[in-house]
Amino acid sequence: MAVTIVNPQNLVYARPKGFTDTPTHYCPGCTHGTAHRLVAEVLEEMNILDRTIGVAPVGCAVFAYNYIDVDFVEAAHGRAPAMATGIKRVLPDRVVFSYQGDGDLASIGMAETVHAAARGENITIIFINNAIYGMTGGQMAPTTLPGMKTTSSPNGRDVETQGYPIRVSEMLATLDGAGYIVRRSLHDPKNIRLAKKAIRTAFETQVHGLGFSMVELLSTCNTGWGVTPVESLTWLEEHMIPAFPLGDYKIAPAVAALKF
Amino acid sequence: MAREMWKGNEAIAEAAVRAGLEAYFGYPITPQNEVLEYLSHRMPELGRAFVQAESEPAVINMVYGAACTGARVMTSSSSPGISLMQEGLSYIAGTEVPMVLVNVMRGGPGLGNIAPSQGDYNQICKGGGHGDYHPIVLAPASIQEAVDLMPVAFELAHKYLNICTILIDGSIGQMMEPIQLPEMQPVVRKEYGWAVSGAKGRERHILTSIYLDVPTEEKTNLRLLGRWREAQANEIRYKEYFLDDAEYVVIGFGTAGRIALSAVRAARAQGHKVGLFRPISVNPFPYKRVEELCKQAKSFLVVEMNTGQMLKDVQAAVRNRIPMRFYGRLGGVMPFPDEFIQEIQEMIKNPGKPDDDPADLWYQRMMAR
Ligand SMILES: Cc1ncc(C[n+]2csc(CCOP(=O)(O)OP(=O)(O)O)c2C)c(N)n1
Ligand code: SF4
Ligand SMILES: [Mg+2]
Numbered sequence: 274m275a276v277t278i279v280n281p282q283n284l285v286y287a288r289p290k291g292f293t294d295t296p297t298h299y300c301p302g303c304t305h306g307t308a309h310r311l312v313a314e315v316l317e318e319m320n321i322l323d324r325t326i327g328v329a330p331v332g333c334a335v336f337a338y339n340y341i342d343v344d345f346v347e348a349a350h351g352r353a354p355a356m357a358t359g360i361k362r363v364l365p366d367r368v369v370f371s372y373q374g375d376g377d378l379a380s381i382g383m384a385e386t387v388h389a390a391a392r393g394e395n396i397t398i399i400f401i402n403n404a405i406y407g408m409t410g411g412q413m414a415p416t417t418l419p420g421m422k423t424t425s426s427p428n429g430r431d432v433e434t435q436g437y438p439i440r441v442s443e444m445l446a447t448l449d450g451a452g453y454i455v456r457r458s459l460h461d462p463k464n465i466r467l468a469k470k471a472i473r474t475a476f477e478t479q480v481h482g483l484g485f486s487m488v489e490l491l492s493t494c495n496t497g498w499g500v501t502p503v504e505s506l507t508w509l510e511e512h513m514i515p516a517f518p519l520g521d522y523k524i525a526p527a528v529a530a531l532k533f
Numbered sequence: 534m535a536r537e538m539w540k541g542n543e544a545i546a547e548a549a550v551r552a553g554l555e556a557y558f559g560y561p562i563t564p565q566n567e568v569l570e571y572l573s574h575r576m577p578e579l580g581r582a583f584v585q586a587e588s589e590p591a592v593i594n595m596v597y598g599a600a601c602t603g604a605r606v607m608t609s610s611s612s613p614g615i616s617l618m619q620e621g622l623s624y625i626a627g628t629e630v631p632m633v634l635v636n637v638m639r640g641g642p643g644l645g646n647i648a649p650s651q652g653d654y655n656q657i658c659k660g661g662g663h664g665d666y667h668p669i670v671l672a673p674a675s676i677q678e679a680v681d682l683m684p685v686a687f688e689l690a691h692k693y694l695n696i697c698t699i700l701i702d703g704s705i706g707q708m709m710e711p712i713q714l715p716e717m718q719p720v721v722r723k724e725y726g727w728a729v730s731g732a733k734g735r736e737r738h739i740l741t742s743i744y745l746d747v748p749t750e751e752k753t754n755l756r757l758l759g760r761w762r763e764a765q766a767n768e769i770r771y772k773e774y775f776l777d778d779a780e781y782v783v784i785g786f787g788t789a790g791r792i793a794l795s796a797v798r799a800a801r802a803q804g805h806k807v808g809l810f811r812p813i814s815v816n817p818f819p820y821k822r823v824e825e826l827c828k829q830a831k832s833f834l835v836v837e838m839n840t841g842q843m844l845k846d847v848q849a850a851v852r853n854r855i856p857m858r859f860y861g862r863l864g865g866v867m868p869f870p871d872e873f874i875q876e877i878q879e880m881i882k883n884p885g886k887p888d889d890d891p892a893d894l895w896y897q898r899m900m901a902r
Contacts (some may be wrong), residue, residue, distance in 0.1 A: 347743055388587035
């Protein structure tokens with residue numbers, strides 16, 4: 274006799290509707306997949322999957338559209354906030370988000386990011402800060418920590434010649450157009466839950482027309498960092514969080530008052 | 534509708550609005566500022582999208598995003614700004630979405646100057662961005678012609694899922710002429726099978742220009758080429774003047790073509806059998822018609838405001854069948870009709886030989902001045 278193990282009463286975990294069946298191409302241990310899943314869960318919970326348009330970056334998440342099951346476009350490197358602006362201005366009642374890495378957002382696309390925030394563009398950015406250029410093989414990023422070894426800072430990032438990491442959330446929080454800017458981390462379950470809540474708030478900010486929203490997610494790149502997946506989680510906690518403190522950098526009063 | 538005096542840039546902007554423009558993104562650069570300034574009040578007044586972006590890379594990527602929704606979208610700029618847009622233009626071509634681009638060319642290279650030039654012919658017609666693609670390029674010679682071509686540009690862009698560029702220079706952008714504007718067309722957003730809008734009640738749409746599977750990229754290139762070949766077959770546009778009995782033919786596009794018309798009229802008054810051929814679609818270029826003209830002409834004179842960029846296209850059609858002469862002014866210098874008249878007279882006096890190199894002979898003459 275067949276036994277139904279999973280029935281509605283004991284189902285506690287399933288693939289979200291906003292997630293396709295395609296296995297991701299990410300390295301085992303990478304937190305890109307976690308971030309994707311959180312976005313998919315939030316879009317499903319808000320019941321906005323069929324009016325959302327995603328903008329994929331150039332970076333490891335270039336194929337985000339293979340996994341998050343909504344209309345998608347693929348931007349040029351760093352230009353996702355401009356592309357999202359173009360879509361949102363023509364379709365203001367749709368939900369538009371970009372998903373970008375730190376090289377994409379904070380290096381080549383810094384101008385597009387800052388100006389989208391300054392305009393108070395009603396879009397949401399999911400910003401994956403893994404302190405490295407994952408896709409191109411682990412080169413130094415604008416977020417690489419001082420002394421951190423990468424393939425283009427083989428002796429460790431020398432701040433004398435290679436400068437200092439950029440703290441994007443702190444920077445954008447100074448702009449009046451920003452409605453919601455927070456930094457979260459994906460290194461353990463508790464923080465993942467907090468990250469999901471922040472992603473929800475960011476999308477709610479957009480849906481309520483309260484301005485630019487961004488969630489910076491401290492993420493791992495075990496391959497680029499040259500460590501095991503488990504070591505990468507500890508490394509994130511011990512090294513990245515002190516350099517990029519978690520917290521709420523800008524919550525506009527109207528966003529704080531949101532009930533959902 | 535009555536004829537009214539309009540400045541070129543503003544007329545183009547209003548013509549785009551009347552052709553159903555839904556979104557405009559721009560960045561200031563002379564000599565096209567009036568397009569941006571005009572639309573900064575006109576678009577919001579009609580409840581349509583307008584953004585002054587932070588840079589031309591941002592502009593073209595806003596255009597890219599808006600184009601992905603199937604909207605009628607446009608930007609305008611001038612030479613240095615257009616250079617900055619090339620990455621985005623390549624993505625737009627590769628993603629197969631429609632847009633209209635207005636390039637009000639100025640003197641270059643580099644920062645150059647703000648005087649009228651045709652120095653960007655190669656960049657605009659031959660691609661400009663990376664990869665194998667062919668934008669449609671229309672080169673009007675008057676404000677009226679530019680206005681009349683605006684709805685055509687949108688139709689071609691949407692028909693061929695391609696970039697359609699209106700290529701003019703600072704003189705057409707800046708001057709005023711009496712024109713007749715078309716009636717206002719309603720904005721109609723079509724339901725395209727490819728556009729993104731949120732996947733309500735349909736399969737989702739993904740718009741991308743990345744094909745890691747190489748044979749799929751080859752297929753994509755072939756698809757682009759197929760549409761381009763259709764445009765080559767169907768979208769040739771040009772204007773002919775006094776060609777019926779012409780033994781000598783002047784060829785020039787845009788402003789150079791317009792100045793050439795004054796010169797041809799004057800040469801006709803002097804009794805010379807001269808005509809003018811003015812390509813309007815400079816891409817696709819009217820190679821066939823130029824080839825036909827070789828049969829009736831003793832010689833061609835090609836005039837441009839560059840070092841002979843379109844000349845190469847004319848040469849490709851002529852293939853040394855008849856002698857040719859070239860005359861160009863550079864870096865923002867506008868030729869006078871008298872210079873062209875003199876060139877016409879010289880051509881008639883000494884048409885030269887079919888295998889002469891017209892660009893070389895012109896360079897020698899320029900250096901000897
Ligand atoms: C104009 C341009 N320059 C460079 C590249 C090469 N490139 C691809 S991805 C990338 C960096 C991606 O790093 P990041 O944004 O941090 O994303 P990650 O892979 O770490 O998630 C670079 C430089 C490109 N595709 N386009
Ligand atoms: S290279 Fe790094 S960021 Fe990219 S998939 Fe692998 S672990 Fe993730
Ligand atoms: Mg990165």
